[in-house]
Amino acid sequence: MDHFLYRDGQLYAEDVPVPEIAAAVGTPAYIYSTATLLRHYRLFDEALSWGPHLICYAMKAASNQAILKTLADAGAGMDVVSGGEYARAKAAGVPGDRIVFSGIGKTRDEIRTALEGGVRQFNIESEPEMQVISEIAAAMGVVAPVTVRVNPDVDAKTHAKIATGKSENKFGIPIARARGIYAEIARLPGLKAVGIDVHIGSQLTDLDPFALAYRKVAALTETLRADGHDIGRLDLGGGLGIPYTRANDAPPLPVEYGAVVQRELGHLGCEIEIEPGRLIAGNAGILLSRVIYLKEGEGRNFLILDAAMNDLIRPAMYEAYHDIVPVIEPAAGAEQSPFDVVGPVCESGDTFARGRMMPSLRAGDLVAFRSAGAYGSVMASEYNTRALVPEVLVKNDQFAVIRRRPSFEEMINRDSLPEWL
Numbered sequence: 001m002d003h004f005l006y007r008d009g010q011l012y013a014e015d016v017p018v019p020e021i022a023a024a025v026g027t028p029a030y031i032y033s034t035a036t037l038l039r040h041y042r043l044f045d046e047a048l049s050w051g052p053h054l055i056c057y058a059m060k061a062a063s064n065q066a067i068l069k070t071l072a073d074a075g076a077g078m079d080v081v082s083g084g085e086y087a088r089a090k091a092a093g094v095p096g097d098r099i100v101f102s103g104i105g106k107t108r109d110e111i112r113t114a115l116e117g118g119v120r121q122f123n124i125e126s127e128p129e130m131q132v133i134s135e136i137a138a139a140m141g142v143v144a145p146v147t148v149r150v151n152p153d154v155d156a157k158t159h160a161k162i163a164t165g166k167s168e169n170k171f172g173i174p175i176a177r178a179r180g181i182y183a184e185i186a187r188l189p190g191l192k193a194v195g196i197d198v199h200i201g202s203q204l205t206d207l208d209p210f211a212l213a214y215r216k217v218a219a220l221t222e223t224l225r226a227d228g229h230d231i232g233r234l235d236l237g238g239g240l241g242i243p244y245t246r247a248n249d250a251p252p253l254p255v256e257y258g259a260v261v262q263r264e265l266g267h268l269g270c271e272i273e274i275e276p277g278r279l280i281a282g283n284a285g286i287l288l289s290r291v292i293y294l295k296e297g298e299g300r301n302f303l304i305l306d307a308a309m310n311d312l313i314r315p316a317m318y319e320a321y322h323d324i325v326p327v328i329e330p331a332a333g334a335e336q337s338p339f340d341v342v343g344p345v346c347e348s349g350d351t352f353a354r355g356r357m358m359p360s361l362r363a364g365d366l367v368a369f370r371s372a373g374a375y376g377s378v379m380a381s382e383y384n385t386r387a388l389v390p391e392v393l394v395k396n397d398q399f400a401v402i403r404r405r406p407s408f409e410e411m412i413n414r415d416s417l418p419e420w421l
């Protein structure tokens with residue numbers, strides 16, 4: 001459920017008519033709903049309320065400071081995958097002991113910064129990384145809390161580009177090697193194992209792969225405890241999918257996911273961490289755009305929008321489907337016809353949808369891409385020297401620009417000429 005609904009014939013973001021935002025901010029623009037962000041956070045919080053838990057929002061899904069602060073103020077921790085994301089979490093006021101550092105390529109600088117500023121745990125993804133974290137921590141005279149991200153070799157049955165839990169993926173350490181790695185951690189001076197980490201992919205629409213992976217983690221927990229390791233924390237990653245269209249069957253709810261976690265892992269008495277990104281931010285954001293032209297082609301018609309693949313790359317990169325709805329509600333039973341919905345960028349890949357049934361629209365009309373809050377704005381670029389798309393946050397009847405659109409002058413002035421020119 002989200003808070004982008006038609007009311008009196010037009011689309012609202014919470015209590016703000018979307019055309020009002022378009023008039024103030026221009027298009028294209030991302031619009032986020034505070035109520036939806038918080039609702040999704042709380043659904044997870046309730047789903048895990050049977051035991052100690054921390055929800056570490058995977059900020060790579062949407063990392064504007066205003067979004068981070070909204071969630072941090074509600075009690076969320078953060079899952080970060082770069083030094084930049086770590087800096088964002090700190091800037092949003094998240095204490096170090098609520099920041100989990102994930103990612104397969106943490107640099108020495110990033111590790112040092114996190115140890116200085118405080119970190120809940122590093123999720124280790126390789127043996128060389130394990131050595132480097134220990135070396136840096138020992139040199140600083142501290143002990144780094146770590147988990148090992150195990151790769152359970154489970155098929156998440158999701159898009160190949162976002163599956164991470166099969167043995168052929170670059171992520172994690174094969175679960176069969178985990179015992180040896182934990183023994184090594186116990187010997188290293190700069191490390192203390194605090195738990196186990198697993199993350200098998202994104203946009204999972206079936207709970208079975210989670211259950212399979214978590215069952216393996218439960219068995220590993222018992223084994224490692226028997227070996228004398230203090231496994232008090234299980235980081236279960238993110239990955240729960242969202243409905244991208246109201247037509248398809250609904251993915252499992254957080255409460256159903258929470259029940260699987262309890263069933264598979266509840267008996268271990270561990271603190272549960274999860275790292276949801278998409279489910280918190282995805283349906284909390286829309287991309288607002290305006291129709292520039294309607295173009296009649298050879299046997300197909302094109303709807304040319306002012307949003308493009310540089311603003312929302314998911315359709316081009318993952319063949320992702322987004323509902324595209326007119327901001328002015330079409331009359332019930334209004335006629336629809338097929339359109340290829342495209343952006344202005346000079347690439348055939350700049351196509352949001354092919355043969356999509358759309359009600360009649362005219363140049364100047366507003367449309368909204370639904371479910372665009374996660375992996376939307378964060379992947380935007382300035383390709384074709386198109387200004388980085390701005391972001392707006394709505395709360396009840398208020399809205400605020402949380403990242404403004406840069407001027408062309410600002411964009412050009414970020415370049416500098418060498419002295420020979």
Ligand SMILES: *Cc1c(COP(=O)(O)O)cnc(C)c1O
Nearest residue numbers: 058102202238239275276277278
């Ligand atoms: C991307 C990622 C997440 C978030 O995944 P979602 O599908 O957005 O919930 C969580 N943990 C790790 C390690 C990730 O790489």
